[in-house]
Amino acid sequence: MRIKSVHIDGFGKWVDQDFSLAVNPQVIYGENEAGKTTLAVFIRSILFGFANAKRKNRFQQYRPRTTAAYGGSLLVEADGQQYRITRTAGRDGGRVTVTDQRGQQFGQEKLAALLGNVDLDLYQAIFGIRQADLARISDLSREDVQRQLQQVGAVDSGEWRQLVAELLKKGDEVFKPRGRKPTLNQHLTEYQDLQQRIQQARGKYDDYQRLLKTRGAAQEQMKTGQAELKKAQARQNDLERLARLWPVFQQWRRGQDSSRAELISDEQVAAADRLGIQEQELRRQIKSQEAELAQLNGRLSQFDQAQLNDYHDHLAEYQEMRGQLLQLAARDDQQRQQGRFQEHRAQEKKQLQERYGQVPPQPLSERELTQLEQLRKAPAPLANQGIILALLAFGGLLCLFGLASQHGGLRNLGLLLVIAAGGWGYYGYRQEKQQLARRDAALVSFGRAHGLSRFSPDQWLTMQADLHRYAELSNQLSNSALGAGQSHEQLLTIKRRLAGKVSGEHAGELARNLLAWENRWADQWRSWQAIRQQLERAQRQLTALKSQLREVQNDKWAIYQSAGVNSDVDFARFLQQRARAHQQQVTTAVYDQQLTDEDKVALARFTDETALKREWERLSDRVAREQATLGAAHRQEQAAEVEIRGLAADGTLPELEQRAANLAARIWQEARRWTTYQLTAQWINQALILASADRYPAIIKAAEEFFATLTNQRYTKILLNEEGVAVLTAGQERFAVEELSTGTAEQLYVALRLGFISVMSDQVSLPIIIDDGFVNFDYLRKERVLAILTRLARHNQVLYFTADHRARQLTGVIDLERLDSE
Template structure:
């Protein structure tokens, strides 16, 4: 078995804490008060049970009221189990579940632990520094006992049987005991033997006394017999005296005439009465509800008027949705009319007129566009003719560039040629080059001007004709109030104005139709003028009518529901009355059969029946207290005083007989005291008889003691034989461990019957008491390790070590830790220590550091 996880709910200082445990070697490090020992005790407590109230300091109850207990997760035979132990009787409540959380019988833990109980676990698998001193008291018998408990099948039961036989034998005899039965009898036999030798001259007197005491015994027996008879008679008369009041009650008791009323009749009548009471209650309840509904369902004048004119209101209700839409539409139309009227006014204001003509037809617009296009085209031609003439005049005032070039050449030559004639000729040429172009252009201009004037006159005539046509168009289309340039641009406004007039006319027509419908609606509503005023605005009127109809419709639905409820209640009331009549008939039939007139008569009859039953029960109870014979005897007495007189006489006889017995008993006692005194001194025959009886008792006790001892010896030998092969292996393992711990100084352990000794490498032997404290502790650790390792094939449990090596030097600590690591390959080891050097010896994942919280 190996522990995988520790989970503590509440145990000592630990609350709500869990630890994962390495399956081989787990180091639990922490300084003093860190909780190492508490954790150790938690493990053993879950495995074997919590300490009881007699061991309160071992209970580790949590101080802060946390839940007491926790659980261990273990692996045994490749199966994972969770052992949960909580507060409870007999060591706490144990629950075992498997890896899937399914419950497992608590016997599973017994199978896992095998023969190991808490005591044996502490002796083999769990030790601390305080346990190391046990080596000084450890013997071969102790080791063999531990070995037998683990090594043999069913050894725990056999060892228990050995203890029972030894205990029984010790109760019979102990060599130095005083209380065992055989010890007491042997002591008595020794004293009795001495008395036999002293019993001689007192024997004859003793025989006379025996005769006298016999005579007194006979007389005492006779008087006691007489007293017994008188006392029996007295007790009988006392019993009669005790029963006399009961007899008088029984005698005076009278029985009421039995009424022929069975339990079934009573049950049936009471059930019918209960049903009738319930039915009456239901009838009254329905009647009250019916009256309330009838009262609350009265129609008001307004509601009655609505119901009387339901068809007319239904017709109005059908008109309301469409008419409401029309009224809403009319409001929007009024807004639209204002918008359209404002738009018309803006157009009139734009052109500064009071009215606008009708928009021309499309063909007239086309004609206008053609005339204006012709006018623009002719005007453009006229402008084109006038512009070239202006440009020509401007151009003619300028001298061509070639004229200036000739003049420049001539001027240059004139300065260069010294000949005057040549200069004159050049001067003439210079003057001609300047003036000749001007003359030529002026002549050409005169010709061009004549042609242009003729063309201009022709175009102007066409332009005038088009202007006349436009003037005619303006008069024909009533556009003469506008500038001619606006004729085309105003057409959009004219069409817009015309469209607005059409839309306004259309809306006005629709408004007139709505007003007609509203007037028709008001006329149809005239019949309800007493309830709905028709003088309000249309929108308010429609809303009021709609509200009136809705309210009355709701009232109608409410009335209909109440009417339905009224009908249901009426039907229920009829059914209740019918059931009530049926129940009354059933009750009347039973009353007739029993000759009962009414409920009051039944109540009286029922009370008489109960009283008769009580009287019968009373007579039966009294009769059960007095037998028929006792009644006969009591009837013989004339009165209570007669019985009292006989009782007093018998009491006097008893007192006289008792006094005589007392006197006889005193005489017998006096003689018996003398006999007893002689017996103490030892009458020979009596003493010899006692001696013979005592010998028989002693022989039987010896036989019983021998039988118990022999049985214990046989069982013990059988267990030793069953586990004898393991003992050498344990010692062999312990030898190796001890040699390692002592650095080969000691190489052999010898386990004697009374004491354990060791042999060093020189062959010298030392008893355990001769060893130093440290060496003795190392010897104990070696034996514990050897025992745990060898027995692991029978039961493999975790080895718990709680700071067990405090007195070891550093070399021994290193050696023992190497042994622990080797052991942990087969047995799980949980090592609790406060030595911080261990932190450097193992990996961090194998260390639980309690100081880190």
């Protein structure tokens, strides 16, 4: 299957967006947050369904933030036909529709057929490569590869696996290792109870225990003898096979003795030539970069470093002084504008001094004014003055009425009232006179206290406005003189601090000159900074070039060491010797193919064919002895068994043994049925493995080729077994995956994945999606892996998502950054 184009209605950041996947491999470039992973997840979601909203899966839904429709479609080509796969929001991963070229629509069954019944987990395990997956190499084993082969390589493996599950389920209904309800478990428990009862019944026989020991010893001897016989017979068979291979081994060993093994491959020779060319080019670039560094250092030395440091370290101080100068200039302008007002104020102050003296009194405060107003008020008249007048009038009337009526009592009462009212009035007059005296004394004291004695009390209130004006004029004239003095002193201080850098007569001129001085040194500082950045960039480039040179030299010397040479001249001489030895090695290789490594090791233990025959004869004698010993032990065990049965004569023991025998027969039938289920399931699993087992060596071989290319022929063989993964170098040095560097371990994982894909492409050919899978690869290794992906693109579509900016230079790349800006 190949994806021709992608249309997104709404998925994450992409809304109503189309992508044409015209080239293969197809490189999709974008920085972080550009939408690479969103596009990759969209393709997987259309093929296998949207993620649900449970737990962490909600972060994989990528629902659009806008009101756009959720989902989209893929235009794919499979088996020469084009189909449009459309998926929209819905249950169970969304509603999916497959439309062919004639417009006929299908459902999930058609999509499963196009995918070769591959589910999402199997697709991710084979065709999806992400940076997070590369760390799983240490957990990979031979069973993992065989299981994936079984799922992909066998026809209708899904139905067979379902049958295996049903067989195992039926087997569990019969027996479970730790179960109690299955029938066989119950019968075994019952059988154990019967055996205990039989043992109790047999306890009455004196010789029973002795016979049991004798039979047990014979059975143990038989068991040991059978194991020893089996090992001896297996060893005898191996020796017979080695005897047949001895002539081939002799021919192979002669070839080993007369020819020199090839130490390095043709690819390593070509790699050494390429590395030599790269070394020359890197030396030329380093020389050019060092010349540029010398030029930049010369330009940098032309600057006055002390002045630049002074400018940069005290820039804030200079800017502050320039602000102060601007304030002083503004203050000078203000003082010049207010000069004529100062003259008017001085004249007005002089007039007030002429009116109130050279040093007029201080103006009164609000509290003092209130006190003065209270003192100036006239004393309040007596409150009972009206009563006194009324009493006088009433007493006079009584007196007149008594005289007129010749009434002595009224006349006397009238006189008493008049006398009393007169005395009361006189007393009030004296009190009022005393109050006026006290007020005048208080006014005199108030005048002396506030400097007003030489003025009439009537003027004290009216002159307060003039006194306040006089104080205001004095304050303004004093502040003006003080401000002018402070400005002059501040200007002198700034001039002293700027001496030798900036000069000027007045504050405005000095501020302008300081600004020009700052701008001039700011330009020099920026120029100095630019040269420094160029110098640092050139230094980094030089360091990188030297690092690349060391890496190239290390790779070249690694090849030289593999060849056993130490110089370019020695390597050239080695290549001549290698060509002569190659012809001899071809003949030896023919014999080498007929022997396994284990055969070579086993045959090398014998000095000649005679020693091999002697070992075979010795084992034959041993086999005969073991068989005789086994026969004797079997006869002893049978005799003991006959005696044990003969002891059961009372009838109870035979009844128990009969029940046990009947139950044993039932257990035997149930065990046969359980074993049938288990063996059938194992046979099906083994058949599925055998159906695809012939591909396993091809996968390992392809992975070894890819791994050798990625590591520049440093590692040539991959060992995959139950314990994990290991590799062999060109010098046959073994490394477990835990001993490899992170980058090399990731390359090994990529090689195994790509080897699996390349071999299984005839069974299932689905797009390979690589989402930033080679972050830890350097530039040369990325070039190698791109070459491998180009090779895989012959059979599989390759979609490579990357943030490496150098990918923009490739042909047909989809630039998500440019697409997003548009």
